[in-house]
Amino acid sequence: MSGKHKVSYKSGMEQRDFIDELERLRERLNSFIQPTPLKQLEEGLWAKCEYEQPTGSFKIRPAFNSILSKLSEARSRGVVAASSGNFAQAIAYASRELGVKSQIVMLSTTSKLKIQKTKELGAEVILCGEKFEDRAKMLDEISNRTSAIRAHPFDSWETILGDSSLGLEILDETSDVFDLWVPASGGGLVAGLSYTLKHFEPAHRIFACQPENNSCLSGSILAGKPVTVDRVESLADALIATRPGKLTFPIIQRHVSACYDVSEEEIVAALKSLWAKYAIKVEPASAVAYAAYSKYAEFYPKRKHLLILTGCNIDEKLWMKLISGS
DSSP states (O other), X not given: OOOOOOOOOOSOOTTSOXXXXXXXXXXXXXXXXXXXXXXXXXXXXXXXXXXXXXXXXXTHHHHHHHHHTTHHHHHHHOEEEEOSSHHHHHHHHXXXXXXXXXXXXXXXXXXXXXXXHHHHTTOEEEEOOSSHHHXXXXXXXXXXXXXXXXXXXXXXXXXXXXXXXXXXXXXXXXXXXXXXXXXXXXXHHHHHHHHHHHHHOTTOEEEEEEETTOOHHHHHHHHTSOOXXXXXXXXXXXXOOSSOOTTHHHHXXXXXXXXXXXOHHHHXXXXXXXXXXXXXXXXXXXXXXXXHXXXXXXXXXXXXXXXXXXXXXXXXXXXXXXXXXX
């Protein structure tokens, strides 16, 4: 997380002097987060390889920041979070590294791989029903009973700020103006990135990318307010929030240029192409960014394009099945 890009406060933000805290964030995360590569895939196309993080996902950034921001309380009371998998593993890993007890509430439909990995990292996993309402109820029950601090996967300032650390890292690696393609769901990552990057260079364009099966963000942008969509299964099982965050959505409205949806077929095609062309193995949620880029980048010529490849946590048999088309 060490870097040269110096932050200076320039503009306000609701409830928090966001940019003013980024240097303190860098210092806080410096011992725990190592920079990931920014790889050139071909002429004009680069990828930020967050799948190379220790837990195979960018979620390690908001996980560490959520706990480090309240470390004393976390060590005395523990931490509890609700997650479909990647944030769960990140919280489990960060908790283990920081000597904190962690409890993770997961839907019963969460992939067995992500449940297993979370347990292996030392967290206690509590399974609930199949609905987000079940998960929220269980999270409330545990939090009230144990007084554990809550870590939100996308809609807290600690999470958004942690995600912003990725923006600073990108700015350390390139001074070019670029278009950024970001997988999105509840909006924590794209909110943190868009606010940070646009602060330093308004000419950057940030595109949020979602599976069509979960279009809560694009639907909210069209409606001009957060809307809730019905939950539909998607291969991109890390992008399953049915409503953008109260904190994230205003930032996205202001700083994200567009939100693009892609089909399940386009996600699979992107997954195959990333492997065939670049030998990059990622999970479907990561491939959403490449799918959107492949579909829409022709409308944005003569720009440098950056993909955020967010994670690689996918069952090996499922990945092989998708790649082979069987």
